[in-house]
Structure formats: C-alpha cells, structure tokens
Amino acid sequence: MAAYKRVLLKLSGEALMGDDAFGINPKTIERMVAEIKEIADMGVQIAIVIGGGNIFRGMTGGAAGMDRATADYMGMMATIMNALALQDAMKQAGVEARVQSALRIDQVVEPYIRPRAMRHLEEGKIVIFAAGTGNPFFTTDTAAALRGVEIGAEVVLKATKVDGIYSADPKKDVNATRYTTVSFDEAISKDLKVMDATAFALCRDQKMPIRVFSIVKEGALKRIVQGSDEGTLVHL
Numbered sequence: 001m002a003a004y005k006r007v008l009l010k011l012s013g014e015a016l017m018g019d020d021a022f023g024i025n026p027k028t029i030e031r032m033v034a035e036i037k038e039i040a041d042m043g044v045q046i047a048i049v050i051g052g053g054n055i056f057r058g059m060t061g062g063a064a065g066m067d068r069a070t071a072d073y074m075g076m077m078a079t080i081m082n083a084l085a086l087q088d089a090m091k092q093a094g095v096e097a098r099v100q101s102a103l104r105i106d107q108v109v110e111p112y113i114r115p116r117a118m119r120h121l122e123e124g125k126i127v128i129f130a131a132g133t134g135n136p137f138f139t140t141d142t143a144a145a146l147r148g149v150e151i152g153a154e155v156v157l158k159a160t161k162v163d164g165i166y167s168a169d170p171k172k173d174v175n176a177t178r179y180t181t182v183s184f185d186e187a188i189s190k191d192l193k194v195m196d197a198t199a200f201a202l203c204r205d206q207k208m209p210i211r212v213f214s215i216v217k218e219g220a221l222k223r224i225v226q227g228s229d230e231g232t233l234v235h236l
Contacts, residue, residue: 006045010159012159035221050129083129087128156209161215
C-alpha cells in the first residue's frame with residue numbers, strides 16, 4: 001500500500017556513477033530503474049529531476065575561470081544526457097518514460113510543458129525533467145523543489161549516497177549524528193549542505209516536505225513510499 005500518490009524524486013548525477021570516477025555505471029542505473037519500477041507498479045506517479053555532476057558541474061567550471069553562466073548551461077546539457085540514459089534504461093525494463101527539458105532540443109526531447117507533464121503522470125508514465133530550471137545560477141535541487149510544487153507532488157525525495165542528514169560529514173566525523181527530522185528553518189540556519197538554501201526556502205514556503213535518503217541502500221525508496229521513516233524528513 002502506497003502512502004503517496006505522486007512524488008518528485010531528485011537524483012544526482014553522481015548517483016549514476018556507482019563506484020566509477022565519472023560517467024554512468026550500467027549496473028547502477030539498472031538497479032535504480034528496478035527500484036523505481038517497483039514503486040511505479042504500486043500505482044505511484046513519479047516525476048524525476050536529474051543532475052549532471054557525473055558529466056559536468058557548472059560550479060566547478062565557474063571556479064576554474066569559465067564564465068559561470070556558460071558553465072551552468074553546459075551542466076544543463078549534461079543533465080539531458082543523463083535523462084536520455086535513464087529513459088533508455090527504463091524502456092529496456094518495460095517502463096514508459098518521457099523526458100521534458102527546460103532547454104529546447106525538440107529533435108531529442110519534449111520541451112517542458114506543465115499540462116503535458118501532468119497528463120503523462122496521470123497516464124502512468126514516468127516524467128524525467130532535464131536541464132534544471134533552464135536558467136544559470138540555479139541548482140537542480142532548486143529545480144526539484146520547483147517542479148515538485150508545479151506538478152502537485154506530495155513530497156520531494158532527495159536521493160543521496162548517505163542515509164539522511166547528519167550534524168557533520170559522517171565520512172570525516174565519527175561523532176556525526178543523523179537527524180530523524182529537521183525543520184526547514186533549522187536546515188537553513190545550520191547550513192546543512194544536503195540541498196541549497198533556495199530549494200529549502202521554496203519547499204518551506206510551499207509546505208512541501210523533503211525526505212533525504214540513501215539511494216544506495218537497497219529497498220529504501222520502496223520503504224519510504226510505503227510510509228517508513230527512512231532517512232531524514234525536512235518539514236515545517
């Protein structure tokens with residue numbers, strides 16, 4: 001039994017790498033698609049916002065001296081590549097998916113049109129949103145918050161490689177503790193890095209909860225959709 005009817009899943013580009021240094025790991029994307037298919041088969045409507053950090057990250061390019069806007073547009077195109085790879089993996093798994101891009105590449109993907117996205121979801125198709133918001137200086141986390149609100153999702157599911165939000169980096173600090181729940185204001189004031197402040201603020205203002213969980217942990221996505229307290233819940 002699903003606890004949600006419609007969710008927005010935020011996948012980072014890095015999540016697609018698996019143990020590789022860059023790019024897309026075939027076994028990793030295959031496993032992710034299997035888990036997504038499992039909740040789709042439960043009748044949950046799923047939209048996905050995907051990042052591009054496994055291919056190119058705009059902030060990195062900007063820090064290296066490249067014009068930041070140019071670097072961000074390159075990052076947006078990287079997300080389109082990831083979205084197409086994810087769509088293809090879903091097709092091979094028997095899952096129908098549509099890619100909608102905030103940057104127009106009509107020969108390759110659909111443009112982002114909200115009513116069409118809503119129709120796809122209602123028809124049981126998975127919608128993959130690419131190219132972030134279509135604007136430089138905004139992260140794909142902010143795009144996830146924005147698209148989640150636009151499509152009327154009940155929750156934003158932020159998939160990471162860590163099983164929630166910690167008081168410090170658990171890889172560097174053995175005393176780091178995991179939050180079960182945290183308020184939006186606390187997440188912003190403590191500068192918890194799992195999402196940027198713009199995404200937190202948008203979700204707070206629109207009363208959109210965020211659940212941060214580990215995509216590496218087998219079965220976590222299904223448990224969340226079934227109502228489990230997996231990971232960390234960010235809420236009002």
